[in-house]
Amino acid sequence: MQKANTEQAQLVxxxxxxxxxxxxxxxxxxxxxxxxxxxxxxxxxFVSYVQNNKVNELMESTSLWKCLSCFACVxxxxxxxxxxxxxxxxxxxxxxxxxxxxxLPDEVPELLxxxxxxxxxxxxxxxYSK
Amino acid sequence: MQRIGVFVCHCGTNIAATVDVEKxxxxxxxxxxxVHAEEYQYMCSEAGQSKIRExxxxxxxxxxxxxSCSPRMHENTFRKAAEKAGLNPFLVEIANxxxxxxWIHKDREEATExxxxxxxxxxxxVNLNTPLQAGESKVVKRALVIGGGIAGIQTAxxxxxxxxxxxxxxxxPSIGGRMSQLDKTFPTxxxxxxxxxxxxxxxASYTYSEVEKVSGFVGDFFVDIRxxxxxxxxxxxxxxxxxxxxxxSKKGKSEFNRGLSNRSAIYTPFAQAVPNVPxxxxxxxxxxxTGKCGVCAKVCAAGAIDYEQKDEIITGNYGAIxxxxxxxxxxxxxxxxxxxxxxxxxxxSLEFERLTNAAGxxxxxxxxxxNHEKPKSVAFIQCVGSRDxxxxxxxxxxKICCMYTAKHAMLIKDKYPDIDVHVFYIDVRTPGKNFDxxxxxxxxxxxxxxxxxxxxxxxxxxxxxxxxxxxMLDNKRIMLNVDMVVLATAIEPDPSVREIATMLTAxxxxxxxxxxxxxxxxxxxxxxxxxxxxxxxxxxKDIPETVAQAGAAAVxxxxxxxKDKLVTNPCVAKANExxxxxxxxxxxxxxxxxxxxxxxxxxxxxxxxxxRVAFVNSAICQGCxxxxxxxxxxxxxxxxxxxxxxLAEVDAICR
Ligand SMILES: Cc1cc2nc3c(=O)[nH]c(=O)nc-3n(C[C@H](O)[C@H](O)[C@H](O)COP(=O)(O)OP(=O)(O)OC[C@H]3O[C@@H](n4cnc5c(N)ncnc54)[C@H](O)[C@@H]3O)c2cc1C
Ligand code: SF4
Ligand code: SF4
Ligand code: SF4
Ligand code: SF4
Numbered sequence: 001m002q003k004a005n006t007e008q009a010q011l012v013x014x015x016x017x018x019x020x021x022x023x024x025x026x027x028x029x030x031x032x033x034x035x036x037x038x039x040x041x042x043x044x045x046f047v048s049y050v051q052n053n054k055v056n057e058l059m060e061s062t063s064l065w066k067c068l069s070c071f072a073c074v075x076x077x078x079x080x081x082x083x084x085x086x087x088x089x090x091x092x093x094x095x096x097x098x099x100x101x102x103x104l105p106d107e108v109p110e111l112l113x114x115x116x117x118x119x120x121x122x123x124x125x126x127x128y129s130k
Numbered sequence: 131m132q133r134i135g136v137f138v139c140h141c142g143t144n145i146a147a148t149v150d151v152e153k154x155x156x157x158x159x160x161x162x163x164x165v166h167a168e169e170y171q172y173m174c175s176e177a178g179q180s181k182i183r184e185x186x187x188x189x190x191x192x193x194x195x196x197x198s199c200s201p202r203m204h205e206n207t208f209r210k211a212a213e214k215a216g217l218n219p220f221l222v223e224i225a226n227x228x229x230x231x232x233w234i235h236k237d238r239e240e241a242t243e244x245x246x247x248x249x250x251x252x253x254x255x256v257n258l259n260t261p262l263q264a265g266e267s268k269v270v271k272r273a274l275v276i277g278g279g280i281a282g283i284q285t286a287x288x289x290x291x292x293x294x295x296x297x298x299x300x301x302x303p304s305i306g307g308r309m310s311q312l313d314k315t316f317p318t319x320x321x322x323x324x325x326x327x328x329x330x331x332x333x334a335s336y337t338y339s340e341v342e343k344v345s346g347f348v349g350d351f352f353v354d355i356r357x358x359x360x361x362x363x364x365x366x367x368x369x370x371x372x373x374x375x376x377x378x379s380k381k382g383k384s385e386f387n388r389g390l391s392n393r394s395a396i397y398t399p400f401a402q403a404v405p406n407v408p409x410x411x412x413x414x415x416x417x418x419x420t421g422k423c424g425v426c427a428k429v430c431a432a433g434a435i436d437y438e439q440k441d442e443i444i445t446g447n448y449g450a451i452x453x454x455x456x457x458x459x460x461x462x463x464x465x466x467x468x469x470x471x472x473x474x475x476x477x478x479s480l481e482f483e484r485l486t487n488a489a490g491x492x493x494x495x496x497x498x499x500x501n502h503e504k505p506k507s508v509a510f511i512q513c514v515g516s517r518d519x520x521x522x523x524x525x526x527x528x529k530i531c532c533m534y535t536a537k538h539a540m541l542i543k544d545k546y547p548d549i550d551v552h553v554f555y556i557d558v559r560t561p562g563k564n565f566d567x568x569x570x571x572x573x574x575x576x577x578x579x580x581x582x583x584x585x586x587x588x589x590x591x592x593x594x595x596x597x598x599x600x601x602m603l604d605n606k607r608i609m610l611n612v613d614m615v616v617l618a619t620a621i622e623p624d625p626s627v628r629e630i631a632t633m634l635t636a637x638x639x640x641x642x643x644x645x646x647x648x649x650x651x652x653x654x655x656x657x658x659x660x661x662x663x664x665x666x667x668x669x670x671k672d673i674p675e676t677v678a679q680a681g682a683a684a685v686x687x688x689x690x691x692x693k694d695k696l697v698t699n700p701c702v703a704k705a706n707e708x709x710x711x712x713x714x715x716x717x718x719x720x721x722x723x724x725x726x727x728x729x730x731x732x733x734x735x736x737x738x739x740x741x742r743v744a745f746v747n748s749a750i751c752q753g754c755x756x757x758x759x760x761x762x763x764x765x766x767x768x769x770x771x772x773x774x775x776x777l778a779e780v781d782a783i784c785r
Pocket of ligand 4: 529
C-alpha cells in the first residue's frame with residue numbers, strides 16, 4: 001500500500017535531510033549530471049517533485065536507477081540543496097518496500113567492464129535490486 | 131531637600147487600559163521629595179507639556195519624573211519642556227510604564243503595582259540627580275574621502291561645491307576606480323571615460339597613498355596618510371611619457387588591463403590617468419633590483435626621476451570622513467568547472483571590458499586570447515559566484531551583472547552582427563529606470579539568445595569551448611560549442627575595507643560591506659559619528675546609484691561641517707583623581723579609546739604629590755559604562771548614571 005503523498009514527501013525530506021525550499025531552480029544540478037539524458041525526471045525536477053509532494057511518481061521513475069551517485073549535483077549546487085540525497089532517499093524507500101536485494105555481491109564483478117565508473121559500484125546493489 | 135513633580139500619562143488607552151493611573155498618582159505622593167503629582171491623557175501634547183512647565187514654575191520643582199512611554203520616544207520632548215521652564219534638562223527622568231509595563235501585562239492590579247515600582251525607582255534616582263551641562267567640541271571644516279572611484283570623486287566634488295576643502299586618498303597611482311576601466315556604460319551606452327575624465331580632473335587628491343592611522347573623533351579627526359614613494363617628482367614631471375616608452379623592463383602585468391597586457395616598470399596606469407605622472411614599480415625595476423639600468427633618469431628631460439624618494443607621512447585634520455573604497459571581483463580558483471584557469475578564452479566580464487575598449491590591449495578588437503582570431507560565438511554566464519550560499523561564493527546578488535551582460539552582448543552584436551551571442555541566466559534582474567527596456571533590446575533588437583539555466587561545465591574540446599547546460603524552460607540538455615566564454619563574476623568589497631573599518635571603528639557585515647547606521651533611515655551614515663559611506667563599499671550598486679549615494683553622503687558630511695560646534699553628551703565617565711590608582715584597567719576595556727592618563731598634581735588631604743590618573747575625553751566617551759565596572763578603586767563614575775543613582779533605583783525597587 002502506498003502512503004499518502006504528503007507523508008511520503010515528509011519521509012523523503014527526513015531521510016535525506018534536504019530542505020527543498022532552498023532550491024532557486026537554476027538547473028545547475030541537471031547541467032552537471034552525467035546521467036541527464038538517461039533520466040526521465042531530472043535532478044532539478046526531482047527537487048520540485050519532492051517539494052510538491054509528488055513522491056509516488058518519483059518511486060516509479062527510472063531516474064532512481066540511472067543516478068550514478070557521483071554527487072556532481074551536490075558539489076555544484078549554489079544553494080547547497082543536495083539533489084542526489086533526495087534520489088538516494090527515494091531509492092531507499094523503494095528498496096525497503098520490496099524488502100530484498102536482487103543482486104548478490106559475488107555477481108557484481110561479471111557485470112562490470114572498464115568503462116563503468118567507480119561510483120556505480122557503491123549503488124549497484126540498490127540499482128539492480130528493483 | 132528636593133522638590134519633585136511626577137506626571138503620569140494615560141497615553142490614551144495605551145497605558146490607562148492596563149494601569150490604574152489615579153492609583154499611581156496617589157501612591158507616588160508618598161515618596162520622598164515628591165511635592166506634586168498629577169495624571170493627564172497625553173503628556174507629550176502641548177497641553178501636557180504646559181502642565182509640566184507650570185508646575186515647575188509654581189511649585190519651584192527641582193526634579194521631574196514623567197511616567198510614560200520609552201525615553202527613546204519622548205525623553206527629548208520632556209527635557210526641552212523642563213528647560214523652557216528654567217530647569218536643567220538632566221533633572222528629568224522617565225519611568226517607562228508603557229513598553230515596560232502596560233503593553234506586556236494583562237492583569238490590571240499587577241500592572242499598576244509594577245508601574246508604581248518603576249515610578250519609585252525613577253524618583254529615587256532624581257533625588258540624586260545633579261544638573262549636567264552639555265559640552266561643546268569643535269568642527270574642523272575639511273573632509274577626507276578614502277577611495278577615488280566614481281563614488282569618492284562625486285562625494286568630494288559635491289562637498290567642495292558647498293565651499294569646504296576635501297582631500298581624496300587613493301591607493302593606486304590614479305583616481306578613477308573601476309569606472310575608468312569600463313568601455314561604454316548602461317543604460318545609456320555612453321563612453322565611460324568621457325563622463326568620468328572631466329570629473330577626475332576636477333578633484334584634487336593624494337594618489338598612490340594609503341590611510342595609516344586614524345585618531346580623534348567626529349568633527350576633529352587626525353589621519354596619518356602614507357604617500358608611497360612614486361620615485362618621480364610630481365612637481366617636475368611633465369607627463370611626456372618618454373620614460374615609460376624607453377624602460378627596458380616590460381614584464382609587469384598591467385593592473386589596469388586586468389593582466390591582459392604588460393606594462394613597463396615605470397608606468398602610468400592608463401593614458402587619461404589623473405595625475406598624469408608615472409610611478410616606478412620597485413619590484414619590477416632593474417635599477418632597484420640590480421643597481422644597473424637607470425634609463426628613465428637618463429631620458430627624462432625634466433629631471434623628474436628620483437630613485438631616492440621615500441614614503442612620506444602626512445597628518446591631516448578633518449571634521450568628517452567618507453569611505454568610498456569600492457570593490458573587486460572574487461577569485462575564480464574554486465570554480466574549476468568554468469575552466470577559467472585552464473583556458474585563455476574564458477575571461478571575466480571586467481577583462482571583457484578591457485578587450486572591447488578602444489583604449490584597451492587590443493584597441494577594441496574582440497579576439498580570442500588563445501589565437502587572436504575573432505570569435506564566431508560567445509557565451510556569457512551570469513551569477514558566477516553570486517547568490518551562492520556555499521563556501522565557494524557570495525550569498526548576495528551582485529546587482530550589476532544582469533545589466534552589464536546585456537550591455538556586453540549588445541556591444542558585440544553592434545560591432546560584429548555575425549557573432550552568435552548566448553547568455554545563460556538564472557533570473558534576469560533589471561529593476562531601475564529604463565533598465566528592463568535595455569535588456570529587452572538585447573533580446574528583441576539584437577537577437578541575443580537568452581537561455582534560462584546555470585552552466586554545469588565548460589570544457590576545452592578540440593580548440594573550442596564546450597558549454598554544458600540545461601534549458602530550464604524546455605527541459606533539454608544543451609551542448610554548445612563556442613569560441614569564448616565570459617563570466618559575470620560576483621563582486622566583493624575591496625579587501626582593504628576591513629583594515630579601514632577597524633581604524634575608523636566603523637562596522638562591517640559578514641560579507642565585509644560597511645554597515646549603515648540604519649538600513650532605511652540612515653543609509654549613508656556609519657554607526658560611528660562623523661563617518662559616512664559612499665558607493666559599493668556599502669553594497670553592490672551601479673553607477674547611477676553610486677552617484678546618488680555619493681551625493682547623499684556628501685550632504686550628510688556638509689551638514690556636519692556646516693556646524694561651528696557640536697553639542698556633546700554630558701552623560702560621560704569621569705575619574706575621581708583622588709581615588710584613581712592609575713592601573714589602566716579602564717583604558718583597556720573602553721571600546722572607543724576615550725581614556726588616557728595624565729601626570730597630575732593632586733592634593734590628597736594635605737599631601738601634595740604627582741600621580742598618574744585616568745582622564746576621559748568627553749568628546750569620545752559614549753557613556754557605555756564599561757570603565758566604571760572594572761575600576762577596582764571605584765574612581766570611575768558615569769555622570770547622570772552614577773553608581774549611587776543606580777543603587778538607589780535598585781533599593782527603591784526592592785523596598
Ligand atoms: C564588468 C563590469 C561592468 C560594469 N558596467 C557598468 C555599467 O555599464 N554601468 C554602470 O552603471 N555600472 C557598471 N558597473 C558598476 C560600476 O563599476 C560601479 O558601480 C562603480 O565603479 C562603483 O564605484 P565606487 O567608487 O563605489 O567603487 P570603485 O570603482 O571600486 O572605486 C573604489 C576606489 O577606491 C580605491 N580604494 C580601495 N581601497 C582603498 C584604500 N584602502 N585606500 C585608498 N583607496 C582605496 C580603489 O583603488 C578604487 O579606485 C560595472 C561593473 C563591472 C564589474
Ligand atoms: S543546482 Fe541546486 S538550486 Fe539549482 S536547481 Fe539544482 S538543486 Fe536547485
Ligand atoms: S549524483 Fe546522480 S543526479 Fe547527481 S549528478 Fe550524479 S548522477 Fe546526476
Ligand atoms: S545581477 Fe543578475 S547575474 Fe548578477 S548576481 Fe544578480 S541575478 Fe545574478
Ligand atoms: S563610559 Fe564607555 S566610552 Fe566612556 S570612557 Fe568609559 S568605557 Fe569608554
